[in-house]
Every structure is written in C-alpha cells, then in structure tokens.
Amino acid sequence: MKFGKYLEERKSRLPEGWADKCIDYTKLKLFLKTTVYLHSVKLDPTQMTWDSKDQPSFAQLLSERLAKLQISEAEFINMLDAEVLKSSNFFIEECVRLVAEHDKIVAVRVADGTSTNSASTAEKTAQLLQDVVTLERFVFLNYTGIIKILKKSDRHSGLSISDPYLFRVSSLPLVRAEKLSVLKQSLMNEFNYQNLHPNNVFRPSATPTPLSARRSPFSPTLLPASTFPPTTLLPNQKVLVSLSGPHGTDIIGAVLSCVAQHNCDIEDFMFSRLYHNVTFGVLITFKFQNVAIFQDLAAQARKWDATLTFDVPDMQATEPGTKAQLTSNGQIYLPSSLDEAPYENRVKYTATVLNQNGLTPGFLFEWTQLLLANRISVEKMARLNEGMISCADYKLSMPRDVDMEKLREKLFDLSRSHGTDVALQLNDVFRKNKRLVVFDMDSTLIQQEVIDEIAKYAGVVGEVAKITEAAMNGEIDFKESLRRRVGLLRGTSVDVLQTVKANLTFMEGARFLCRALKKIGFKLAVISGGFMPLALHVKYELGLDYAFANQLKVSSDGLTLTGETVGPIVDGQRKAELLEVIAQAEGVTLDQVIAVGDGANDLWMLAKAGLGIAFNAKPRVQQQARARINQKSLKHVLYMLGYTDEDMKQLHDE
Structure with a gap:
C-alpha cells in the first residue's frame, strides 16, 4: 500500500486522540506536490536545447527556479518543523505521564510492602508496559513519516536535505526517548521478576529512587538474566536498512555495530559489489523501538562517506501488483529472504547466455525486452568468463502461467538471429548436482x-x-x-x-x-x-x-x-x-x-x-x-x- 494509506491505517490503531498528534503526512505531501515540485531543479533534459529562442537561457531558468524553490522549500521545512514539534511535545507529555504513573506504583509498593504477585500489581505493570509499547509505536510511526516525506522532497525537488534534517531531529526527545527506554527496561524487569518469583515479597533497595531519577527500584542481584516481556508486548517492527559506499567490509561493520548496539534481531542480509562501490542491506527486527538507531546509522554513513536508506517492509512489494501483508496476529508477513522479496511464489529459472565472440548490446537489449514482454524478472546476473564478457548467468523468476513452449520458440529465434546461445534450466538443486x-x-x-x-x-x-x-x-x-x-x-x-x-x-x-x-x-x-x-x-x-x-x-x-x-x-x-x-x-x-x-x-x-x-x-x-x-x-x-x-x-x- 502507499505510505499515506499505511500511515492512516496505523494511526487508526492508536488510542483515541493520538492520531491528531501524528505528523500530517497528507498535508505535507500535498504541499510538495502543488508547490515545491513545480520549482524543482530536476529539469527535463529533453526541453533543454542549446539554441532555442522560445525559452529563457539555461542559467536564467535555473536561477528563476532556485529563487522560487528557496521560498517554497523553506515554507515546507517550516511546516515540517511544526508537525515534528507537535509529535515531539505530545511524546514528552506522555513520557511524563507514564513515568509519574510508575512512580505512584513504586511508592505504594514501598509503603505497603505488598507482594509482587498481587493481581492489581501485575495488572498495572502489564498495562503500563503496554502503554509504553504503544508510545514506542507512535514514535516509530512518526519517525518513519518524517523519513518518507523527506525522501519525497529530495526526489522531486532535486535537493538533498534528508540527512542533515534527520541529524537535526535526532537531538529531540522523540528520537532519543531516553526516559522511555529506562521506564520500559524497568517495567520489563518487574514483569519478569513477578513471573519468575511469584512467592517472593517485594524488597526494594535500602534507599529506593523514583524512576524519574533514572534508576530501577530493584536490586540488580534479583534480576533474571533474560529481561524480555512476552512477544505480544514487543514491537516486532521490521526495517530494511541499506548502506552504499566505497568501503566494503567497513560498511558491513558499520551497520552491524549499530544493530548490535541497539539489540535488534537480524532477519536477513545481502551484499553486492561493483568495483570498489558496495551495498550492504540488512532486514532487522526491533525489540525496542528506540529510533536512536537511525541517528547512529546516519553517523556511520557520514564516517564512511556512504549513502543510507531505510524503509519499513509494509511498503515492499512481494510480487508485481501486490504488497506485503499483516498476519492475523499483527506480524508483518515477509518472504523467506531478501532475494525472494520482490518476486515470491514464482518459478525460478537459470538462463545461461553465451557467445564466444562477446555478448553484444543489441542481443542483451532484445533479450531483456523478451523477458519484460513475458513478465520475467531478473533477480541476479553474474558473468562467468574473464575478459570481454561472453557468458553470463541470469537468475530469473517467472510467473507460473508463462507458456514455456512459446517462450522457447522465441528464445530459439533470438539465439539464431544473434548467434548467441540461451540455455534455460530450472534453478533447482539438480542444476547444481549433475552426476x-x-x-x-x-x-x-x-x-x-x-x-x-x-x-x-x-x-x-x-x-x-x-x-x-x-x-x-x-x-x-x-x-x-x-x-x-x-x-x-x-x-x-x-x-x-x-x-x-x-x-x-x-x-x-x-x-x-x-x-x-x-x-x-x-x-x-x-x-x-x-x-x-x-x-x-x-x-x-x-x-x-x-x-x-x-x-x-x-x-x-x-x-x-x-x-x-x-x-x-x-x-x-x-x-x-x-x-x-x-x-x-x-x-x-x-x-x-x-x-x-x-x-x-x-x-x-x-x-x-x-x-x-x-x-x-x-x-x-x-x-x-x-x-x-x-x-x-x-x-x-x-x-x-x-x-x-x-x-x-x-x-x-x-
């Protein structure tokens, strides 16, 4: 689904009144479309002739657009600032409220010395933890909205403001969420302690300190090794992170250091190289939706002169015309690997193309057009020979309704007209294990x-x-x-x-x-x-x-x-x-x-x-x-x- 619809659908799941505190993505997108895009410096090259007398000079046109873009883009940033501050201020208010609620629970327990397994205590702890998770979802939803609208602005205006703006946003409590992280950790400790020690009496530290002072009221010696709540209370938000740049292994290490630091699960990863330029992509799952990880990723991108992109997989296509879906329990459905993500549930083939005199651009173009005409997608390409490219392996995914006999006839005609062989094989275990x-x-x-x-x-x-x-x-x-x-x-x-x-x-x-x-x-x-x-x-x-x-x-x-x-x-x-x-x-x-x-x-x-x-x-x-x-x-x-x-x-x- 389009992100605007996705955002509205997710906002509808928030508590009453919270949707109005989210950034107004639709309003920002409309402003970009009606104002900023009109003055984009991404000019149409087909209209830029050298000696045209019917239009202003290139320099004049660029100057006029930049002048108008300066005004409209500044207005857009002011609108975005207002939306971000609206969400951030609401987040601060909710954090204060949740911390105060927890401090009340701690104060009552310290005063009364009640056992940790009382029904009211367990219920209040669980509910407060659920409220924290809901607020985390609010944070992530808004941060994702900020990223999406900045990407739209960059793509259509011709400017690159995403990275500096996100770095600026990273200093807000909305992103750092330090107090919320401490509160969640404390609640998870209590939740687990109550479940693992149902007969124990609550024994606070000698001098209990309220959570607002950023310490848990429990003695560390009482905490179990595992401090995670039930999976139903975890966010399980998946994010696809990609870092591209000229430093191969360093880029891999940069991404993984952030993922490890923020205790995310790695679902899958991919790596590709073109000479010294590489791209490392990793699909991660948040255990704690502290979006400070994006600040750290941005810092690593600057350090290694790399380009950072990330997206939520709800917008990733699983097949042309379809999108990822949510399962009945709210989990994001994803294909088995990043390789499969764009074209799942298709038949996989390998095509080996070969001409000892070299693969010509003419053949490669017609070969690609044939694939497009049959809705066949290229998942991977790899050359097999050294020197001038004369042999390549294609990993293909085909719709199940492709007429293979007709396709083979067309392949034969293509091969004959170009003197280039095309061998099509099922890409299964037997292709790799001939005997x-x-x-x-x-x-x-x-x-x-x-x-x-x-x-x-x-x-x-x-x-x-x-x-x-x-x-x-x-x-x-x-x-x-x-x-x-x-x-x-x-x-x-x-x-x-x-x-x-x-x-x-x-x-x-x-x-x-x-x-x-x-x-x-x-x-x-x-x-x-x-x-x-x-x-x-x-x-x-x-x-x-x-x-x-x-x-x-x-x-x-x-x-x-x-x-x-x-x-x-x-x-x-x-x-x-x-x-x-x-x-x-x-x-x-x-x-x-x-x-x-x-x-x-x-x-x-x-x-x-x-x-x-x-x-x-x-x-x-x-x-x-x-x-x-x-x-x-x-x-x-x-x-x-x-x-x-x-x-x-x-x-x-x-």
Missing part, C-alpha cells in the same frame, strides 16, 4: 562422422554422405539409413578401422571437458550410432566410463566387412534406453544427467536427460532441444553448469 554426462560421438566428441571416413576408403563416400545427411536431418529412419550405409561397405578391409582410428580428430575442448568432469566426480559415457571399435578408442582416449555403439559384422576369415551389423541397432530410442540404464547403474536420477549430441537420433536422449544440449546441431535438432551450444569448444558445457573461468583454471591446474 552423469552422456555424449554422442560423431561430430560431438570427435569432429568426423566415422561412417563417412570408412566410406572414403571404400570408395562410396558420396553415396554414404547423402544418406548420412538425410538421417541427420530426420528425413529418413535411422535404422534404415544405417542399413543402407553399412550395406555400401560390404567387402571393405577391416584394416580400414585402424586407419580411421589413427586419424580421428577430437572436438576442441573434449579432452579438457572430460578431465574436468572426472575430477569433480562425474561419470561419463559415449553412446554412438557409429561403430564399437572407434567408440572404445574414444572411451580410452578421454577416460570415459561407458561406451556403446553398433557392432559391424566381419567375414568368417576376419578380413572384410560383410555390410551388416550384429546385435541391437543403437538408434535414437536405444540411446535414450541406454542413458536410463547407465543412470540406474550409477544410482542417479535423470534430473542429474546431461546429454550432448548433434543429430536427429540424439533427440530422444536429449529429451530424457535433465539437461539436453544440442552441440552445433542441425536446425531441426536445435529447435527441439532445450539447450544449445553453437560455439567451437565443448568446454562451454561447464558454463551451463554455472562454472566460471576461474573454476576451470582450478580444474586445469589440478
């Missing part, structure tokens, strides 16, 4: 198609290449294409397999990727529609754990190929079945499996795996796959898992 990678072999782990290489020596390369192309594009059934191609190899010497094996060229990054994955505990497999002797060679060279492929039949004398295969054909469906078998053997879920391939016969295993990557694949395969890599090196698979260049260096060095 098995299954590779296709031809044009994935190696740069050749082995059947085409064999065909060169058999003299049928042209015929085989045509069938291979048709199969890769999904134009003919893989089993049929394999039968036709193998049939063309009839009579070829088996020695050709050794020749092909010796001339295999591994894909760029294949050796590094496999070594790196093995070092971090992955199991690796190759499942190929090619042939077993070559798949075993690849397994040995890359240190894989499994190899499956088709087995060529040889003549009875072992010298030539017969043009046939032996055993089940490893087609697309068979690849998916083998992937599942390996996963079961290794005790991992399919969500923990990565599949990498380039052909139409890889689509089944790409769909079966938790992350299916089309590597430099045919257009039809790319369109159906959930992730694509169209870069030269297989090492980019590690980016899809969130690994950075620094991580890769460590894996290489070890």
Whole structure:
C-alpha cells in the first residue's frame, strides 16, 4: 500500500486522540506536490536545447527556479518543523505521564510492602508496559513519516536535505526517548521478576529512587538474566536498512555495530559489489523501538562517506501488483529472504547466455525486452568468463502461467538471429548436482562422422554422405539409413578401422571437458550410432566410463566387412534406453544427467536427460532441444553448469 494509506491505517490503531498528534503526512505531501515540485531543479533534459529562442537561457531558468524553490522549500521545512514539534511535545507529555504513573506504583509498593504477585500489581505493570509499547509505536510511526516525506522532497525537488534534517531531529526527545527506554527496561524487569518469583515479597533497595531519577527500584542481584516481556508486548517492527559506499567490509561493520548496539534481531542480509562501490542491506527486527538507531546509522554513513536508506517492509512489494501483508496476529508477513522479496511464489529459472565472440548490446537489449514482454524478472546476473564478457548467468523468476513452449520458440529465434546461445534450466538443486554426462560421438566428441571416413576408403563416400545427411536431418529412419550405409561397405578391409582410428580428430575442448568432469566426480559415457571399435578408442582416449555403439559384422576369415551389423541397432530410442540404464547403474536420477549430441537420433536422449544440449546441431535438432551450444569448444558445457573461468583454471591446474 502507499505510505499515506499505511500511515492512516496505523494511526487508526492508536488510542483515541493520538492520531491528531501524528505528523500530517497528507498535508505535507500535498504541499510538495502543488508547490515545491513545480520549482524543482530536476529539469527535463529533453526541453533543454542549446539554441532555442522560445525559452529563457539555461542559467536564467535555473536561477528563476532556485529563487522560487528557496521560498517554497523553506515554507515546507517550516511546516515540517511544526508537525515534528507537535509529535515531539505530545511524546514528552506522555513520557511524563507514564513515568509519574510508575512512580505512584513504586511508592505504594514501598509503603505497603505488598507482594509482587498481587493481581492489581501485575495488572498495572502489564498495562503500563503496554502503554509504553504503544508510545514506542507512535514514535516509530512518526519517525518513519518524517523519513518518507523527506525522501519525497529530495526526489522531486532535486535537493538533498534528508540527512542533515534527520541529524537535526535526532537531538529531540522523540528520537532519543531516553526516559522511555529506562521506564520500559524497568517495567520489563518487574514483569519478569513477578513471573519468575511469584512467592517472593517485594524488597526494594535500602534507599529506593523514583524512576524519574533514572534508576530501577530493584536490586540488580534479583534480576533474571533474560529481561524480555512476552512477544505480544514487543514491537516486532521490521526495517530494511541499506548502506552504499566505497568501503566494503567497513560498511558491513558499520551497520552491524549499530544493530548490535541497539539489540535488534537480524532477519536477513545481502551484499553486492561493483568495483570498489558496495551495498550492504540488512532486514532487522526491533525489540525496542528506540529510533536512536537511525541517528547512529546516519553517523556511520557520514564516517564512511556512504549513502543510507531505510524503509519499513509494509511498503515492499512481494510480487508485481501486490504488497506485503499483516498476519492475523499483527506480524508483518515477509518472504523467506531478501532475494525472494520482490518476486515470491514464482518459478525460478537459470538462463545461461553465451557467445564466444562477446555478448553484444543489441542481443542483451532484445533479450531483456523478451523477458519484460513475458513478465520475467531478473533477480541476479553474474558473468562467468574473464575478459570481454561472453557468458553470463541470469537468475530469473517467472510467473507460473508463462507458456514455456512459446517462450522457447522465441528464445530459439533470438539465439539464431544473434548467434548467441540461451540455455534455460530450472534453478533447482539438480542444476547444481549433475552426476552423469552422456555424449554422442560423431561430430560431438570427435569432429568426423566415422561412417563417412570408412566410406572414403571404400570408395562410396558420396553415396554414404547423402544418406548420412538425410538421417541427420530426420528425413529418413535411422535404422534404415544405417542399413543402407553399412550395406555400401560390404567387402571393405577391416584394416580400414585402424586407419580411421589413427586419424580421428577430437572436438576442441573434449579432452579438457572430460578431465574436468572426472575430477569433480562425474561419470561419463559415449553412446554412438557409429561403430564399437572407434567408440572404445574414444572411451580410452578421454577416460570415459561407458561406451556403446553398433557392432559391424566381419567375414568368417576376419578380413572384410560383410555390410551388416550384429546385435541391437543403437538408434535414437536405444540411446535414450541406454542413458536410463547407465543412470540406474550409477544410482542417479535423470534430473542429474546431461546429454550432448548433434543429430536427429540424439533427440530422444536429449529429451530424457535433465539437461539436453544440442552441440552445433542441425536446425531441426536445435529447435527441439532445450539447450544449445553453437560455439567451437565443448568446454562451454561447464558454463551451463554455472562454472566460471576461474573454476576451470582450478580444474586445469589440478
């Protein structure tokens, strides 16, 4: 809700007559809108042309605005001063009244020596404590109103008066609330003592001193270690504090020193850095609503040349179009963390964007527009590579009604038009805990198609290449294409397999990727529609754990190929079945499996795996796959898992 409505709603909860003693936020806001804003020095740059003859010069316009702003802003400050003094004077009156009430209770108890567990004593103590808490709420409500109206003034006038004004206000009893703090501490001590020692008789100090002299009437030796009242009597007000500036760890320490000094609870915190500039935000809960903490925070901000902001989370959005709410017992409802605060109850995804030649502004702009069009919000961005930015991880939150199929189609068009890959994955525990990678072999782990290489020596390369192309594009059934191609190899010497094996060229990054994955505990497999002797060679060279492929039949004398295969054909469906078998053997879920391939016969295993990557694949395969890599090196698979260049260096060095 807007702060004005929030303030009015909270004022309605105060005792009768107290609302009129609060600052009139609505009146101050209206004055700003009708007077101060009209003379703002935040000029519209689109109207500031150099040689316009129809308007005054820039210097003249600025001079005129400053003159009017000086008058209107001074009037605003006078109005604000009057409102602050109204609230502060009422606070002083209430403090005097509450202290006097407590002194009467103490005087009666000292004179009569009544037991601490009498019904009237307990009731009066509890009621007085509740009155103190109510007055604290009055203080905090008004102080928050002062902050809010000053922020509005700064934002729209172009001036920065919040910090000096708040420092000026910090000397008022309304902010320091010293007597109220002493009274509350004393009442909490008495409240706890009465509950923990119900049979004891009240024994004051030898010379009891009234509270107005700032001492508790109890001997310190009688006080229990814990001096907090029931949670129903505590304010439980949450405040989001943020400090931004050029000193990283010092800024963290500055905020936490104030939070510790004022005995606040820390609900959550966040830290971000851009070169030497950092922002540290902390969500705190007040146990005692002594707003002197803001004076101390302001002093720390000046000390470290930092910018201080804070807000009450009742005005923080939990999702576009919604706001934080109060629970039935008056507690402020908040998301589980500051990360979740803006976009709770959405589906979380990770998007990895990758272009080895660099992410262009044009792509990044269109990518962002696509997110906006689908109401997808960016929660975090992190670059993964060193040097010119070419790979970044986005943490996204999506509305649950996003049509994922249509979104993937748009992502494919965007990727194709910019030559930039976008891999979208659920941002869950399985994204970070993949355990098995299954590779296709031809044009994935190696740069050749082995059947085409064999065909060169058999003299049928042209015929085989045509069938291979048709199969890769999904134009003919893989089993049929394999039968036709193998049939063309009839009579070829088996020695050709050794020749092909010796001339295999591994894909760029294949050796590094496999070594790196093995070092971090992955199991690796190759499942190929090619042939077993070559798949075993690849397994040995890359240190894989499994190899499956088709087995060529040889003549009875072992010298030539017969043009046939032996055993089940490893087609697309068979690849998916083998992937599942390996996963079961290794005790991992399919969500923990990565599949990498380039052909139409890889689509089944790409769909079966938790992350299916089309590597430099045919257009039809790319369109159906959930992730694509169209870069030269297989090492980019590690980016899809969130690994950075620094991580890769460590894996290489070890």
